[in-house]
Amino acid sequence: MRFSTHFIFPGMLMLGFSPAVFADLSSTVTLGSNYLFNGITLTQDDPAVQPSLDWVSESGWYLGTWGSNVSFVDDTDIEVDFYTGYYTDLGGNWGLDLGVAHYTYYGSSESSAFDYPEAYIKVSYENTKLSYWYASDYFGAGGGHYIIMLTQTVQLTENVSLILSGDRSTSTDTDKFLRDTDGTYHHWRVALAGDWLGARWTAAFDDTDLALDDLGEATFSLSVAKTFHWF
Structure with a gap:
C-alpha cells in the first residue's frame, strides 16, 4: 500500500517509471521495522516482510504485485496488492502517472471482506509530486475515501535523499469507516x-492528528530494500 510508501506505499504503490527505459522485470524485497499505512500501523508496530514483482515496458505501461504480513484485525495475516498503470513524460521535467490497484487480504474466510479497488493519479515536476487516490469502497466498509499527498525530495548527497511528505485522508461517509467527527485526518x-x-536504506518519522486511541501515534521506523532484476 501506498501509505508507507507507496509508498511507502504505502505505499506504497508510489511508482513512477520513465518510458525511455527498456522493458524490465524485477523483484524488490523490503524488511521493515513496521508497516505504516498513512501513518497507521497495520502490524501493531511489529516488523514486516514485503516482496514485490514488477514489470515495466519501454512505452510506459507497468504492472505488478506486492505483499506484506499484517495484523490489523484478528485472523487476517497477509495483504497482497495488484496494480497496473501508465507513466508518461510530459516534457519540461513534468510527469504523469495514472493507474488502478486492488488490495486483497488473506488468513480466514472473512478476510476478503476488506478487499477493495482504488484509482490514482500523480503529477510530478522535477522533485515535487502531487498524488491523489480514490476508493469507493475503502477497506470493504462501503464508504468512499480519498487521499491527497504532496511529496518533496531533496538530494542531500549523491546517494542520500531527504523525503518530506504530507497527506490528507478523508472518508466521505463516517458511518462506514471510523474517523474523527469530520471524516478527515492529516499525516x-x-x-x-x-x-x-x-540496498536502499530508509529511516523515517511519521505522525498524524488522528484522534483515535493507539492509532496514528508518532512513530520512528527503519527499512532496507533490495531489488533484483530478472532481465
Whole structure:
C-alpha cells in the first residue's frame, strides 16, 4: 500500500517509471521495522516482510504485485496488492502517472471482506509530486475515501535523499469507516533514504492528528530494500 510508501506505499504503490527505459522485470524485497499505512500501523508496530514483482515496458505501461504480513484485525495475516498503470513524460521535467490497484487480504474466510479497488493519479515536476487516490469502497466498509499527498525530495548527497511528505485522508461517509467527527485526518512524514551495500536504506518519522486511541501515534521506523532484476 501506498501509505508507507507507496509508498511507502504505502505505499506504497508510489511508482513512477520513465518510458525511455527498456522493458524490465524485477523483484524488490523490503524488511521493515513496521508497516505504516498513512501513518497507521497495520502490524501493531511489529516488523514486516514485503516482496514485490514488477514489470515495466519501454512505452510506459507497468504492472505488478506486492505483499506484506499484517495484523490489523484478528485472523487476517497477509495483504497482497495488484496494480497496473501508465507513466508518461510530459516534457519540461513534468510527469504523469495514472493507474488502478486492488488490495486483497488473506488468513480466514472473512478476510476478503476488506478487499477493495482504488484509482490514482500523480503529477510530478522535477522533485515535487502531487498524488491523489480514490476508493469507493475503502477497506470493504462501503464508504468512499480519498487521499491527497504532496511529496518533496531533496538530494542531500549523491546517494542520500531527504523525503518530506504530507497527506490528507478523508472518508466521505463516517458511518462506514471510523474517523474523527469530520471524516478527515492529516499525516506527515520525514525520511532519510540512501544507497549502501547494494540496498536502499530508509529511516523515517511519521505522525498524524488522528484522534483515535493507539492509532496514528508518532512513530520512528527503519527499512532496507533490495531489488533484483530478472532481465
